[in-house]
Amino acid sequence: MRLSVIGCGYLGAVHAAAMASIGHEVVGIDVDAQKIATLSAGEAPFFEPGLSEILSDGIASGRLSFTTDFGAAAGAAVxxxxVGTPQIKGGYAADMTYVNAAIDALLPHLSEGDIVAGKSTVPVGTAASLEPRVSDTGATLVWNPEFLREGFAVQDTVDPDRLVAGVPxxxxGERAAQVLREVYHPSVAKGTPFIVTDYATAELVKVSANAFLATKISFINAMAEIAEVAGADVTMLADAIGHDARIGRRFLGAGIGFGGGCLPKDIRAFSARAEELGRGESVAFLREVDEINMRRRERAVELVVQGLGxxxxxxxxxxxxxxxxPYSDDIRDSPGLDVAVRLHGLGAKVTVTDPEAIPNARRQHPQLTYVADRDEALTGADAVILxxxxxxxxxxxxxxxxxGLAAGRVIVDGRNGLDPAAWRAAGWTYLGMGRP
Structure with a gap:
């Protein structure tokens, strides 16, 4: 099948390459000429495991191409x-500028029977508002949300745990759903759940999933706050409650909280949309989820200060x-980078190291010192924070x-991923998040 993918950022580039890898003919379209040039050369503009390989394979096979010309979308079946839906400046709502611009640019190139499949995370009600513009061309709009985990995005696209299609x-709607089944034929053939629903439900599936995950993370971090004053160990607490099949252990890792380009802005946009619908009280708890998340960053800074007397x-x-x-170079709303900036603001000489994200971090926060080699970064450190x-x-x-490298012996475990006994036995002052 011939497909077009509008928007070649993190979501679009992965989707285009993955669809080509399962046999479709795909053209990726974006207004960013530099990004298109990079992708056309078979190079990933960001770090994502497995993406470079399927990109280069797709380009070499002739099934995958990239362009800035929206006219190239003509003739595609789907x-x-x-495109992105960032948080608006000065507010919580999602900025729909790019979605509207993408639809406007695509409309002149649609034909009778085409399927337009929205994958962007949008406020509920977006598809219903876009549908008249799409249907005027004879095309059908569906909403097909993505559920990608950065670091596993290729795997999640090629072999998802579920597929959702919001159709008219x-x-x-039945025809559109069948076309999407054909697009995702390898997954459908192996029995991956394919859920056909209405527009609003499909839109809510994505934001409610993110809201639930964010809530679970902030719940355990709230327990960490209690554990810190009660003398309890939040990691043992998480292990104990995680054995309950109704709760589960995943996403119960207390630490400095979540970040990235999805969870923070999505729960804020969800709250804003609920307010617009007159049901802000229904998700009022998400404001507290957000506040707990931000407090853990400040707590990490406090632990470094405490460790250094x-x-x-x-x-x-x-x-x-x-x-x-890990497994990403994405620094959007990075809790760790936020902690580094806050420490710098307190007058610390901060050295940041990362296997993949240093170029992005340096562009955003040039005031910090960056060292690619881990051991070089550790040399002379008075305190270290993971x-x-x-x-x-x-x-x-x-x-x-x-x-043998650091000057001091203070380690702050911002992810509770280290063995406290081993570090203490080696003479370090170990400080965890919600741990005695």
């Missing part, structure tokens, strides 16, 4: 729209990580090895 009622001015602090999560769970920090760095 047009995926995967009647025969038109109450003063970080002119002290050398090494921050292990810059990306908001903020991103890369294996080379969490599993491959021994306290004995770190002792």
């Amino acid at each position: 047009h995926f729209v995967g 009622a009647g025969e038109e 109450g003063m970080v001015f002119e002290k050398n602090v090494t921050v292990l990580g810059a990306a908001f999560k 903020v991103t769970e890369w294996d080379e920090y969490r599993r491959e760095l021994s306290p004995e090895h770190a002792s």
